Amino acid sequence: MSALRIAGVRKRFGAQEVLKGIDLEVDSGEFLVLVGPSGCGKSTLLNIIAGLEAPGEGTVEIGSRLVNDVEPKDRDIAMVFQSYALYPTMTVRQNITFGMECRNVPKRAQDEAVERVSRLLQIDQLLHRKPSQLSGGQRQRVAMGRALVRDPTLFLFDEPLSNLDAKLRVEMRLEIKQLHRRIGATIVYVTHDQIEAMTMATRIAVMHQGEVQQFADPETIYNRPANLFVARFMGAPPMNCVSARVVSAGDGLAAVIGAGRPDAIQLPLSREAEAGAGAFKDRAVVLGIRPECIAEEDRRFGADERGSIAVEAPVEMTEPTGAETIVLMRLGGEQLLGRVSPDVRLPVGGNARFAVDARKLCLFDPATERLIA
Amino acid sequence: MAEAIRRQAPLSRWVIYAVLILFAAFYLVPLLVTVLNSVRTEQDIGSTSVVGWPRELALSNFGKAWGTYCIAQRCEGISPFMLNSIMMVVPATIISTLIGALNGYSIALWRFRGDNWVFGIITLGVFLPEQMKLVPWTLVLRDLGLSNTITALVFIHVIQGISFTTLFCRNYYVAIPPDLLKAAKIDGAGYFRIFWRIVLPLSPPILIVTVIWQFTHIWNEFLYGVTFTTGAQQPVTAALIALSVSVAEAPQYGVQSAAVLIAALPTLLVYLFGGKYFLRGLTAGAVK
Known part of the structure; x- marks a missing residue:
């Protein structure tokens, strides 16, 4: 009722x-x-x-x-x-x-x-x-x-x-x-x-x-x-929203952060995401990724290991909260926040390896700002 | 440094005290002369001057002023006029304060079309001089058939007082959080229940201020009293003038002084008992 x-x-x-x-x-x-x-x-x-x-x-x-x-x-x-x-x-x-x-x-x-x-x-x-x-x-x-x-x-x-x-x-x-x-x-x-x-x-x-x-x-x-x-x-710290480009990768699609740069990062899109992202192939989008989807390199996201992508990125700053450490890093030239386990010591100013959970990526139309995939 | 201040402080302190006492004394001289004359005999005043210490304490002046002194061919002292004033000031104060509280409540806590205009027009009355309103009031009283009655003065003072009482109460009530009214509306209380059960119980500080203000103002008011009433209907402020006029032969300063003091007593008492609320109430306003 x-x-x-x-x-x-x-x-x-x-x-x-x-x-x-x-x-x-x-x-x-x-x-x-x-x-x-x-x-x-x-x-x-x-x-x-x-x-x-x-x-x-x-x-x-x-x-x-x-x-x-x-x-x-x-x-x-x-x-x-x-x-x-x-x-x-x-x-x-x-x-x-x-x-x-x-x-x-x-x-x-x-x-x-x-x-x-x-x-x-x-x-x-x-x-x-x-x-x-x-x-x-x-x-x-x-x-x-x-x-x-x-x-x-x-x-x-x-x-x-x-x-x-x-x-x-x-x-x-x-x-x-x-x-x-x-x-x-x-x-x-x-x-x-x-x-x-x-x-x-x-x-x-x-x-x-x-x-x-x-x-x-x-x-x-x-x-x-x-x-x-x-x-x-929604979410604290908020979702990372960075510009990216949709490209074809193998038989599917992927989102690239920092396309054309030597440190570009390619994140494969899930089958469900591909449906909406198809129309944006070779076009710019805004990529949304939650900070908890970027963690220390040995983190496993869910049962399926294929969703986890290994990346290396310079660490710009860390914020230990006790329960976790918020880390500010640079991926493909964009600043992103990640959340790592508190016992991981990260070299501020140096490079570290992270695991990225690519299953929950969100793509937004840069013009309308609406979710597309 | 600290010691220097401590050594310097008393001197400036004393200067300030001296100046203040001087001003206070200057201001209080008329009161002092009146008080002294009220206990002096006519011979005493007649043989020296109106300014002087009493040779002997003559309290009979007060009895005469109250009950036997002749004012305008009536030898009953000022007591009937005191009664007139009380009959005027009590209802006028109560009614104008209640109306002001209700007005202030409506203007401060309810939104209606033109509410700011209504408030502006009501408070305009604060700034209008009494003299301007003499003729209109004469016409109104004549048409209402209230000429030369105490009721007329009550009526005038209620209407004239609404500007002040509304202003006071409205300024107090705007500090009442709007959420309180919302909660009461959802609880099912209407306009009068909210006023009676929620707003009025919060009001004693401002009601005391308003009552003191209205009481002193109406008691001391002279122009309307002397204009709209004659003879036995006059309030005491108007009768006091008749008293000074009536003494054709020898001025009886002792009795007159005593009469003035008796006439001033009610407002002095109100101030003594309510003064601390008055000072507190004017600065209060926050409903915590």
């Missing part, structure tokens, strides 16, 4: 068009993450779903009901804000029950709901406190409690973890994910953090300049980005 359907939604503020025709459909129980840089329109879209802003054009359906002209309170939604938006003069209990009070829920039912939610979120000790007496993480929990107590068709999260410190953010991320699994709710979650998007979503909509660049599951977004924007936005 579709929990949320957005069709042709446009919005402009003055001369600026912030949403340029958004279409999204979310099934019941899904965790949709709207991700994009600031100013991409993701928060405006969330506000339109909530009914806090009206779309200029297009329709919003929640639980198969057209809600364009329905008040926020009647949309059967609950929302968690970046600033938590707890009512400062009310206790935690009053914060949680305020919505039920507005909807005239009987006192008994209110108490039961507070009981259930406060136990679920472990805030039962805090019910009599004011928001100012709570830590950031506790406020976050109360804000979620206020949403959970409603048991709505749709949960809306507006960058709920941005105000937390790094450690707490990771904890809360896990907790929200577990919560989603436990209660099976449908969630629309806005963030600018691609890690949050990757780790929590069942589907991701990557937004940029008022348009959905790609709407897919996290694996597809990561491995098959629809265009260069998605390729560069």
Whole structure:
């Protein structure tokens, strides 16, 4: 069942068009993450779903009901804000029950709901406190409690973890994910953090300049980005995107980085990639390769060894993170990032040998920036 | 270096103190003269001058000023006029403050077509001189049949006060995070419930400031009082003038001084009890 359907939604503020025709459909129980840089329109879209802003054009359906002209309170939604938006003069209990009070829920039912939610979120000790007496993480929990107590068709999260410190953010991320699994709710979650998007979503909509660049599951977004924007936005460090040329190699095709140079690197394309790349034979393309696809020379990628290409390249810089070492190298005259095992010592300024995983190469049309193979 | 500062500091400190005390004394001389005269007998003042120390403490001036002194052929002192002022200032302050809070809330936290214009026009009232509005008010009061009533003064002060109270409250409420309103709207609260349950409980600092401002301003107001009311309907500020006019033969400075002090007492008390909120409230505004 579709929990949320957005069709042709446009919005402009003055001369600026912030949403340029958004279409999204979310099934019941899904965790949709709207991700994009600031100013991409993701928060405006969330506000339109909530009914806090009206779309200029297009329709919003929640639980198969057209809600364009329905008040926020009647949309059967609950929302968690970046600033938590707890009512400062009310206790935690009053914060949680305020919505039920507005909807005239009987006192008994209110108490039961507070009981259930406060136990679920472990805030039962805090019910009599004011928001100012709570830590950031506790406020976050109360804000979620206020949403959970409603048991709505749709949960809306507006960058709920941005105000937390790094450690707490990771904890809360896990907790929200577990919560989603436990209660099976449908969630629309806005963030600018691609890690949050990757780790929590069942589907991701990557937004940029008022348009959905790609709407897919996290694996597809990561491995098959629809265009260069998605390729560069998702993943840290980002995908290497370098110019290359498609050439024939044996009975197949290959992509060459630095064609015509003595240090040119040739990477064979997979059978699937050849279909899309055929039209670009002997033409320039943008080659996308994830940093983790360039590793130390003895790394094996998957069971099939043919995908692994050995290259030699000058090492320009290394960044040890502890779990791995990020290495900046030069391949065919282009700068690329690789990720090697932390116990490999690389000579900065000298040459080293790497293994390249050629199975997951992405090719983009340099003119349209769209994925071609 | 540090010692040099410590040695130099007291001198400049003393200079600053001396200047400040001088100014304060200069400013307080009229108050001092009034206080001293209020406890001097008529003979005392008559035989020396209006400036002088009391030879004996005569507290009877206050009793006379309050209850028996004759103002415009009525010998009831200023107490009926004090009552008039209270009947005027209490409702006018409460009503104008509440309307200002509601206006400020609407302008600061709700978007509607022309909201900035409405705010601009309301605050324009802050800058309009009282004299300009005398004739229009006369016409309005005549048409409403409110001429020469306390109700008329309440009405005027409520309307005139809205500019200030709206300005104060709006500037306080703009600091309320918009997310709070969004959350309340999703929770199902409407315009008045949000005001009553969320905005008003956050408002005591600005409401105290507004009440003090309105109370002092309306209590001390003179022009409307003297223009639109006569005789028994006058507020105390207007009656005090009648008091100084009525003493044809010998000016009774002692009683007059006592009357002035009694008339000034309510605003002094408001300042004493609310002054610290006033100073705090003017700089506050952040809702954390």
